[in-house]
Amino acid sequence: MRQKTTHILLLVAIFMVSLNLRPAITSIGPMLDSIRDDLALSNTQVSLLTVIPVICMGVFAMLAPVLNQSIGLNKTMYLMLLILAVATGIRLITHSFSVLLLSALAVGIAIAVMGPLLSALIKQYFPMHVAIVVGIYSFGMGMGATLSTGLTAVFYEASDSSYAFALAVWSVLAILGIIAWRISAKNPLEVKQQKESGAKIGVNPWRNRKAWSFLVFFGLQSALFFAVLTWLVPIAVTNGMTLLQGGTLLSMMTVIQIFMNIGFPIALQRFNSRTPALVFILILGILSVALMWSSHPWIFSAGVVLMGIPLGGLFPICLLMPMDATNTAEETNAWTAMMQTGGFIIGGILPLFIAMLYDYTANHHVTLFVLLLLFLAMLVLALRIGKTAATDDALDATSDR
Known part of the structure; x- marks a missing residue:
């Protein structure tokens, strides 16, 4: 008790x-x-x-x-x-x-x-x-x-x-x-650091190719998250909506995102591999960008609402990646810290790049195209990360020698 x-x-x-x-x-x-x-x-x-x-x-x-x-x-x-x-x-x-x-x-x-x-x-x-x-x-x-x-x-x-x-x-x-x-x-x-036998962390994440895949994937999803939050309302206004309508759409997307934050990890408990579910929500993300390309308000709105699913599901699965790949809390801490080190730098820089592109082109179709590229890149990475554990472990052991 x-x-x-x-x-x-x-x-x-x-x-x-x-x-x-x-x-x-x-x-x-x-x-x-x-x-x-x-x-x-x-x-x-x-x-x-x-x-x-x-x-x-x-x-x-x-x-x-x-x-x-x-x-x-x-x-x-x-x-x-x-x-x-x-x-x-x-x-x-x-x-x-x-x-x-x-x-x-x-x-x-x-x-x-x-x-x-x-x-x-x-x-x-x-x-x-x-x-x-x-x-x-x-x-x-x-x-x-x-x-x-x-x-x-x-x-x-x-x-x-x-x-x-x-x-x-x-x-x-x-x-x-x-x-x-x-x-x-x-x-x-008491909540405290787990004491391991020896101070050495088992696998150095900076020398591990899987950890680098996690870092890039996390960076791309961070960039997507902050870019969508920054540019969604301006894109909606460009499509003829009012600020209030754009803000309402943002709120609806965020509500869906919250339910995905907790619902998606629970759903993942039913599967031995997380890759199929990850690929599925990335495909939904690509579809959402395609719908947002339309200037028709209802089609655009459907794309925005659908965007809440990948935005809500990608972050928790990123958190699970280093937990699945490590054996101890200390290793998880090191892998997560590495992932977030590079990931948030990418997540901060790419939205600035999108802003520069918009200043140059004054066309939000370019913004949507960048979002599409982010989803496609994550899809490629998801398939790579989803390779069999035996293959990845063999590659990691070779690289660590």
Whole structure:
């Protein structure tokens, strides 16, 4: 009974922490125009507030295993949640662009460290239910993104048009995360780094071809996610819709995405191989882009709604990839940190490339074509990753000699 209570508390803590992995970034989007006008910024300058955290999530992901080894998982998680709370809360008392940039930097570092640690934690304490717990993790993250995207404007209106308050209010989630983590850590089964015999991690992910495939795949899905969130409404407006209609479509897509975040990992439990399901949702993604190519509002809307399925399913399956490929929590931490290091850098740079293409062409069909290329590239990678374990292990053993 005590162990069951411990796991329930730990699940609550994982959910509460995962709620914090997007709002400090996604809450910026609805306030971009207000921030730009108030601080007299260019569009390029104000976009750095969302680009910097995403790139930081890649650059600093490798801090996760380092901090986990030096001060332990528990203290690291407390520290990152505290940094996130302060970095988000300080937005309330400043109207300085430089401080907002520093806040974005701190937010990116905190999220970069917490992501791999949560994956290692799931691998360590829920080895028989990894897919389900990953579903809870990704559901919490999707819920945090949805809440911040939908409610930031509400807080803005309720606070007499104060974007500072609308941005800073999300620090409350970090405080709740600290409380939830504290409650779970008080249990005798303390959340801590698993002690392995010897300090050496079994397979160095940086010398492993499968790990590099994971990195590129994660980067492509990150780029797809942030590109769709950034450009969906402008594409809809170009097709003749109003801002309200485009925003409604975005909300509908996000709701589907949330259900896929938790439903898809649970469905994967029924299959021995994850590759067929992954290929299926990638084909749905290609179909959704094809439908969005139409200027007819109903066909376009069907494409947007369908896009919620691959966007919601790809992230949790990316989290499962290093868990499936590793044997210990420490290995999972290292592989996930590597995957997110390069992946989020790719995910931050490619949307900027899409923006540059649109500035040059002023044609969102080019934007859709880039999204199509992302899906096709992921489809090729999915088929490569889906090769038999025996073949991959033989290749890895040869490369590691």
